[in-house]
Amino acid sequence: MPKPLSIPVYKTAPFIRLLLPFAAGIILQWYVQIPLPVIMMAVISFGAANTLFYFLPLALRFKLQLVQGIFINLLLLTFGLLITWQKDVRHTNDWFGNYYKNADYIVVKIEEPVIEKTKSYKADAFVEAVINNDTAIACKGKLLLYFSKHSLAQQLHYGDRILINKNLQQIKNSGNPGAFNYQRYAAFQQTFHNVFLKEKDWVLLSGKNVNGFKQFIFTAREKILATLRKNINTGKDELGIAEALLIGYTNDLDKDLVQAYSNTGVVHIIAISGMHLGLIYIMLVWLFARIPFVNKSKVLQVVLILSCLWLFSLLTGASASVLRSAVMFTFITIGNNLTKKSSIYNSLAASAFVMLCFNPYFLWDVGFQLSYLAVVGIIVFQKPVYNLFYIKNKWVDKVWKLMAISLAAQILTFPICIYYFHQFPNLFLITNIIAVPLSSIILYAEIFLVTFSWIPFVGEYAGKITGGLVWVMNKIILWVNNFSFAVWDKIPANILSTWLLYAVVIALSAWLINKNKKLLRFSLLALFAFTMVHAYGKWQIKNQKKIIVYNVPQHQAIDFVNANHYKFIGDSVLLQDGMLQNFHLKPGRIALQLNYKTDAVKSCLQYPPFYQFGNKKILVIDKALVFEAVQQKINVDIIIISKNPKLYIPQLAAVFNCNQYVVDASNSLWKIETWKKDCEQLHLQLHSVPEKGAFILDL
Numbered sequence: 001m002p003k004p005l006s007i008p009v010y011k012t013a014p015f016i017r018l019l020l021p022f023a024a025g026i027i028l029q030w031y032v033q034i035p036l037p038v039i040m041m042a043v044i045s046f047g048a049a050n051t052l053f054y055f056l057p058l059a060l061r062f063k064l065q066l067v068q069g070i071f072i073n074l075l076l077l078t079f080g081l082l083i084t085w086q087k088d089v090r091h092t093n094d095w096f097g098n099y100y101k102n103a104d105y106i107v108v109k110i111e112e113p114v115i116e117k118t119k120s121y122k123a124d125a126f127v128e129a130v131i132n133n134d135t136a137i138a139c140k141g142k143l144l145l146y147f148s149k150h151s152l153a154q155q156l157h158y159g160d161r162i163l164i165n166k167n168l169q170q171i172k173n174s175g176n177p178g179a180f181n182y183q184r185y186a187a188f189q190q191t192f193h194n195v196f197l198k199e200k201d202w203v204l205l206s207g208k209n210v211n212g213f214k215q216f217i218f219t220a221r222e223k224i225l226a227t228l229r230k231n232i233n234t235g236k237d238e239l240g241i242a243e244a245l246l247i248g249y250t251n252d253l254d255k256d257l258v259q260a261y262s263n264t265g266v267v268h269i270i271a272i273s274g275m276h277l278g279l280i281y282i283m284l285v286w287l288f289a290r291i292p293f294v295n296k297s298k299v300l301q302v303v304l305i306l307s308c309l310w311l312f313s314l315l316t317g318a319s320a321s322v323l324r325s326a327v328m329f330t331f332i333t334i335g336n337n338l339t340k341k342s343s344i345y346n347s348l349a350a351s352a353f354v355m356l357c358f359n360p361y362f363l364w365d366v367g368f369q370l371s372y373l374a375v376v377g378i379i380v381f382q383k384p385v386y387n388l389f390y391i392k393n394k395w396v397d398k399v400w401k402l403m404a405i406s407l408a409a410q411i412l413t414f415p416i417c418i419y420y421f422h423q424f425p426n427l428f429l430i431t432n433i434i435a436v437p438l439s440s441i442i443l444y445a446e447i448f449l450v451t452f453s454w455i456p457f458v459g460e461y462a463g464k465i466t467g468g469l470v471w472v473m474n475k476i477i478l479w480v481n482n483f484s485f486a487v488w489d490k491i492p493a494n495i496l497s498t499w500l501l502y503a504v505v506i507a508l509s510a511w512l513i514n515k516n517k518k519l520l521r522f523s524l525l526a527l528f529a530f531t532m533v534h535a536y537g538k539w540q541i542k543n544q545k546k547i548i549v550y551n552v553p554q555h556q557a558i559d560f561v562n563a564n565h566y567k568f569i570g571d572s573v574l575l576q577d578g579m580l581q582n583f584h585l586k587p588g589r590i591a592l593q594l595n596y597k598t599d600a601v602k603s604c605l606q607y608p609p610f611y612q613f614g615n616k617k618i619l620v621i622d623k624a625l626v627f628e629a630v631q632q633k634i635n636v637d638i639i640i641i642s643k644n645p646k647l648y649i650p651q652l653a654a655v656f657n658c659n660q661y662v663v664d665a666s667n668s669l670w671k672i673e674t675w676k677k678d679c680e681q682l683h684l685q686l687h688s689v690p691e692k693g694a695f696i697l698d699l
C-alpha cells in the first residue's frame with residue numbers, strides 16, 4: 001500500500017524560509033558590524049537581480065529557479081543586516097554619546113517608576129539634551145540611573161526631568177569567568193552608560209514630559225498592585241508570587257523562593273509567558289461568545305480580544321516571551337475568525353519574523369528562545385508522547401495529557417536551559433502536574449479579585465482565597481525542593497556542546513517518529529561528537545592551573561585552581577551570602593568544573609601573605625605592612641592588593657622585584673588611580689580589576 005503523500009513543513013510554512021536567512025543577517029551584522037554603504041550596495045544589487053528575473057522568459061526563469069532562490073535568500077539576509085544596523089541607536093546622528101564629554105551636564109527624563117534596591121534606587125532614563133559650555137544640544141539615548149539611598153530619589157515619578165552633573169560610566173562586564181554578559185544584554189536594550197548619583201549630583205527640573213498612554217499603564221499597574229497588597233495578607237512570599245503571576249512584578253519576590261521554583265522546573269509560572277496569555281485568551285473567547293451583540297460580530301470579537309490581550313501584555317512589561325505570545329495569538333485570532341486556517345508552523349514563523357523586524361535583538365533574548373522552543377516542542381512531540389500509553393480512566397488520562405505537554409516542552413528546551421542555567425529539574429513532571437493547574441486557578445482568582453474588589457467584602461474574601469491558594473502552591477514547591485535529588489546542578493555546557501546536544505535530541509526524536517535509519521545514524525554520529533567534546537573538556541579541566549582574582553565590588557575573592565580543586569582566599573561573607581556567591585563566583589566555578597573546595601591545593605605552598613603556586617610567587621597584601629629596607633630585592637611574580645591597605649607603590653618597588661601588580665574591587669577607586677599613576681611612572685604593569693575585569697593567569 002503506497003504511503004500517503006506528505007507535504008514538507010517548509011512548503012506549508014513559507015515564513016520559515018523567510019525567517020532563516022533574515023535571522024542569519026541579524027547575527028552576521030551583530031558580530032561583524034558591516035558598514036551601511038556596503039549593506040545598501042548589497043540590498044540594491046540583490047534587489048535589482050531579483051527584479052530582473054521577472055523580465056526573463058518563463059522557460060529560462062524555470063531553469064534558473066535555484067539561482068533566483070539564492071538571490072531571494074541573499075536579499076533577506078541583507079534585509080536582516082539593514083534592520084539590525086538601523087536599530088542600533090549609536091548609528092543615529094542625535095545619539096547623546098556623539099556629543100557627551102566628561103563634565104558636561106545632561107538633562108534626562110525618568111522613563112519608569114523608580115525601583116528600590118538593597119543599597120540604591122534604580123531608574124531607566126531617557127536623555128533629552130547635553131549641555132556643553134552653556135549650549136544645550138538636543139539628543140536622545142537611554143541611560144541607567146542609580147541613586148544613593150540617602151537621596152530624594154524615591155520621590156521621583158515617571159516623566160520627571162532632572163539635571164545631572166556627574167561623569168557617566170560605560171557599562172562593562174565583570175570579566176569573571178562564566179559570568180553573565182551584562183554589557184551585551186544592556187547593549188541589546190540600547191543602553192551603554194550608567195551613573196551613580198548622590199543627592200548633590202542632580203537637580204529636579206520644573207515641568208514634566210509624560211506620554212499619556214504610558215502614564216495610564218503605570219497607573220493601572222500601581223492600582224492592581226495596591227489591590228493585591230490590600231487584600232492578600234497571607235504573607236510577603238504569597239504576595240510576591242501573586243504580583244509576579246498576574247502582572248510580572250518581581251521586585252517583591254523572595255530570592256530563595258524563586259530559586260526553589262527554578263530548581264523544581266516551574267519558574268515559568270512566575271515569569272509571564274505564553275501560558276498566562278493563553279489562559280486569558282481562553283477566558284476572553286468564552287466571555288465574548290456569551291455577551292449579547294458582541295457574540296454576533298466576529299470582527300468586534302477579534303477587536304475586543306486583541307485589545308485585551310495587548311493591554312495585558314503591556315501591563316506585564318512587554319517582555320519578549322509575552323510579545324511573542326501576543327503576536328502569535330493575534331495571528332491565531334485573525335486566522336480563526338477572519339481568514340482560512342493556516343499552518344501553525346507558518347503562524348509561529350510569521351510572529352517571529354514580525355518581532356525580529358520590530359527588535360532584531362530579541363533573537364538573543366532567553367525568554368524569546370525558550371518561548372518558541374517550548375511551543376514548537378509541544379506542537380511536534382505532544383501527540384507522539386501522549387500516544388505512547390493508552391489510558392482508559394478519564395481523569396488519569398487528563399493527568400497523562402498534562403504530563404505529555406510538559407515532556408514535549410522539555411525536549412527542545414532542556415539543552416538551552418542547561419546552557420544558560422547549568423541545571424536540570426529532575427522532578428519537573430511532578431511539580432508541573434500540580435503547579436500548572438493550581439497557578440491557572442490562582443490567575444483567574446486574581447483577575448476576579450482585581451475586577452470585583454470594589455464590592456464590599458468581595459475583595460477581602462477573594463484575597464483570602466487567593467492568598468491561601470498561593471500559600472499551598474509555595475508549600476508544595478518548597479517541599480519538593482527539599483529533596484536532595486530535586487535538581488541536577490552545576491552542569492557544564494558551552495555553545496558547541498549545546499548545538500551537538502540539539503543535534504542528538506532532534507535526530508533521535510525524528511528517528512523515533514519516522515523510523516528513518518539515516519536519522520538514527522546521524523544521531524549516533526552527533527552523540528559521538530558530543531562525547532568527544534565532553535571528553536576533551538574533561539582533559540582540559542584535569543590539566544588546568546590558574547590564579548583568578550574575581551571582580552566582586554567591595555570584596556576580596558581569589559581562587560587558586562588546580563584541576564577541579566580550588567583554594568579560596570577572600571571575605572568570609574562570600575561563603576555565606578548565597579546571592580553574592582551565585583552571581584559572582586558560581587558561574588566561573590561551574591564553567592571550570594571546580595567541584596572541590598580545599599584548604600590546600602596541589603603544588604601551592606602557603607606562607608601568608610606569601611604563596612608559591614607552581615613556579616609563580618605571589619604576595620597578597622590586604623592590610624598595612626611595614627617593609628624594612630633590603631640590600632637585595634625579593635623576587636615576586638605577582639602582588640595582589642586588596643581591602644584599601646595604606647601603602648605606596650614606590651615603597652613596594654624598593655623591596656620587591658615585581659613587574660605585575662593587581663588591585664581588586666575591594667579597593668576604593670581613588671586609591672587605585674593613585675597606584676595606577678605610580679606604576680606608570682615606574683614602568684610597572686598594573687591590572688585594575690574594577691576597570692579591566694577579573695585577573696586570570698594560566699600557569
